[in-house]
Amino acid sequence: xxxxxxxxxxxxxxxxxxxxxxxxxxxxxxxxxxxxxxxxxxxxxxxxxxxxxxxxxxxxxxxxxxxxxxxxxxxxxxxxxxxxxxxxxxxxxxxxxxxxxxxxxxxxxxxxxxxxxxxxxxxxxxxxxxxxxxxxxxxxxxxxxxxxxxxxxxxxxxxxxxxxxxxxxxxxxxxxxxxxxxxxxxxxxxxxxxxxxxxxxxxxxxxxxxxxxxxxxxxxxxxxxxxxxxxxxxxxxxxxxxxxxxxxxxxxxxxxxxxxxxxxxxxxxxxxxxxxxxxxxxxxxxxxxxxxxxxxxxxxxxxxxxxxxxxxxxxxxxxxxxxxxxxxxxxxxxxxxxxxxxxxxxxxxxxxxxxxxxxxxxxxxxxxxxxxxxxxxxxxxxxxxxxxxxxxxxxxxxxxxxxxxxxxxxxxxxxxxxxxxxxxxxxxxxxxxxxxxxxxxxxxxxxxxxxxxxx
Ligand code: GDP
Numbered sequence: 001x002x003x004x005x006x007x008x009x010x011x012x013x014x015x016x017x018x019x020x021x022x023x024x025x026x027x028x029x030x031x032x033x034x035x036x037x038x039x040x041x042x043x044x045x046x047x048x049x050x051x052x053x054x055x056x057x058x059x060x061x062x063x064x065x066x067x068x069x070x071x072x073x074x075x076x077x078x079x080x081x082x083x084x085x086x087x088x089x090x091x092x093x094x095x096x097x098x099x100x101x102x103x104x105x106x107x108x109x110x111x112x113x114x115x116x117x118x119x120x121x122x123x124x125x126x127x128x129x130x131x132x133x134x135x136x137x138x139x140x141x142x143x144x145x146x147x148x149x150x151x152x153x154x155x156x157x158x159x160x161x162x163x164x165x166x167x168x169x170x171x172x173x174x175x176x177x178x179x180x181x182x183x184x185x186x187x188x189x190x191x192x193x194x195x196x197x198x199x200x201x202x203x204x205x206x207x208x209x210x211x212x213x214x215x216x217x218x219x220x221x222x223x224x225x226x227x228x229x230x231x232x233x234x235x236x237x238x239x240x241x242x243x244x245x246x247x248x249x250x251x252x253x254x255x256x257x258x259x260x261x262x263x264x265x266x267x268x269x270x271x272x273x274x275x276x277x278x279x280x281x282x283x284x285x286x287x288x289x290x291x292x293x294x295x296x297x298x299x300x301x302x303x304x305x306x307x308x309x310x311x312x313x314x315x316x317x318x319x320x321x322x323x324x325x326x327x328x329x330x331x332x333x334x335x336x337x338x339x340x341x342x343x344x345x346x347x348x349x350x351x352x353x354x355x356x357x358x359x360x361x362x363x364x365x366x367x368x369x370x371x372x373x374x375x376x377x378x379x380x381x382x383x384x385x386x387x388x389x390x391x392x393x394x395x396x397x398x399x400x401x402x403x404x405x406x407x408x409x410x411x412x413x414x415x416x417x418x419x420x421x422x423x424x425x426x427x428x429x430x431x432x433x434x435x436x437x438x439x440x441x442x443x444x445x446x447x448x449x450x451x452x453x454x455x
Contacts, residue, residue: 001079001116003029004108005100007093008454014088019096020454021105022113026080027069029103033057034067034084047071055084057099063092077113078120111451115444118436125436125447126154129390132451133216138260139267141215145389154393157386158431161201165428168194172421191420192411198427199404205388206397212389214299214375218260218269222294224322225304226314230332233358234304235273240361263368266375271298288314292321300326300371307331307338307355311346319346328370329353335360392447393434400430 003023009016021029027042034042036053045051049069055062066085075081086092101107109115111132118128130149137143148154168191225231238261259270272294295301301322305315329350331338335357342353354370356363388394407423432438 003105004112004116005097005105006108006112006454007097008083008113009088009093011090013090017086017088017090017093018454019084019086019093019100020081020108020113021084021100022075022077022079022081022108022116023105024080025104026082029100029105030067030082032103033099034065036067042069045069047074055086055096055099057095062095062099063087065096073120073122076122077116078122079116108454109448110453111448111455114451114455115448118444123150124152124155125439125444126158126390126393126434127152128436129392129447131455132447133389135452135455138218139215139262139265141265142267142389145212145215145387148386149389153386154388155435157201157205158434161198162428162431164194164198165424165431169421169424169428172417172424188411192408195404195408195411195424199401199408202397202401202404205386206394206401208385208387209389209391209394212387212394213391214266215387216389218267219371219375220297220299221268221270221302222272222291222298222300223270223302223304224291224295224318226306226312226318229304229306229315230358231304234302234330234332234356235270237358237361237364238268238270264372266372268300268371288317288321291318295322298326300328300374302328302330302367304330304332304358305340306333307340308333308336309339311340311344316346319350324349324351327352328367328374330367331355332358334362396430396433400427403427403430 001023003021003025005019005021008018008020031042033055034051034053035056036051038051040051047070051067051069053065053067055065063086068083068085070076070081070083072078072080084096086096097107114123114128114131117123118125127150130146133146134143134150137146171187171191223231223234239259259273260267261270262268303318303322305311327350329347329352331340331342331353334355338355340347347353352370352374354363354367356367388397403423403426407420407427410420410423429438433443436444
């Protein structure tokens with residue numbers, strides 16, 4: 001395979017920058033551009049070694065660097081690799097990259113290092129996907145799930161199920177090859193039991209995606225309330241406590257700002273925070289129609305009410321449009337004394353209520369606990385349970401479940417074993433799409449295109 005190079009650290013200024021190279025000619029190129037302080041023969045350098053020296057071009061020093069050597073197959077890509085640690089200036093990094101390219105390397109595509117790791121058999125497709133998840137993680141839970149997947153937990157689970165299917169196949173193939181020994185009643189029941197067990201395991205995985213989705217995408221949360229109820233104060237209190245990640249989509253209006261905050265390790269995706277910040281026009285901005293739309297879109301509505309005053313018409317309208325099961329009523333301004341109480345008639349349908357002072361940041365932890373309780377997040381056993389966080393995996397598992405059901409149906413309808421075998425083989429091929437041995441080139445390219453440069 002060709003030799004690829006790219007800058008692997010984030011674009012911009014940093015303490016150090018890393019230029020990565022991988023492929024057959026990696027060391028040959030290094031020999032031309034890297035001048036170790038203590039001369040070494042590159043062939044003699046062992047893998048996992050770091051050497052200090054200079055990158056030079058036409059005998060001119062470009063930068064003082066440290067170069068890490070990795071020898072095939074013991075590297076990220078399973079090829080000969082090096083990482084040039086330079087000073088973290090964008091000009092220097094570009095210059096070093098250019099020198100690598102001039103000497104025979106090609107510019108790496110996004111994700112190409114990881115793609116090579118996959119193509120060279122160092123990781124399967126689900127592990128490569130975990131790498132993207134770890135890089136993009138917005139909460140520690142999401143990162144932990146990514147690490148688990150990278151460690152191969154999902155692969156092991158899929159392989160366990162594959163093995164069970166292979167066992168059934170062996171059973172069935174005996175009867176296809178020797179039709180005179182028809183599948184006996186007993187054997188048929190046994191196959192059915194095994195298939196049912198496989199179906200249950202797949203369903204458990206499929207179901208775990210509900211939690212996986214929350215872990216990955218965050219709980220879509222809306223803060224709703226009439227003007228002056230305390231929306232922006234609450235937003236500030238939340239943002240102040242937890243380091244928020246603000247994502248703003250390019251080319252759209254400020255309306256689409258989404259802010260992520262970590263609540264007990266789970267990201268909340270706060271929607272329409274731009275509307276809240278824009279308090280001058282709050283009345284027009286967050287009209288009842290708009291609130292309705294936001295509430296509908298949200299997994300969780302935080303309805304904030306100024307509890308120091310009687311409910312107003314607008315409060316009551318808001319209470320009518322939200323779904324009580326997906327809502328937490330926040331009685332704000334406890335510091336002023338609450339006159340609205342829990343047992344208030346208008347609030348009777350809502351079981352989730354907290355009392356806070358957004359201004360003094362009191363009661364915020366109670367609010368967080370309520371959120372974690374509502375989504376059962378404490379019950380996700382991070383260490384032992386396998387959680388699917390990837391929609392692609394979930395869709396494949398769904399297909400696999402369908403095929404297992406088809407196989408069971410065929411058995412129930414006394415179809416010939418060959419027909420049963422077709423469905424069972426489909427399940428195997430479905431599962432192969434997760435690990436990558438059965439994934440088409442198009443899918444593979446699409447997955448790696450989502451990576452960043454240099455990974
Ligand atoms: P919004 O219009 O819903 O965004 O409400 P704001 O957050 O702008 O709050 C409206 C007013 O209520 C401001 O003057 C806040 O300082 C005040 N306020 C908000 N929360 C509290 C609270 O817990 N206690 C008190 N005393 N005042 C609050």
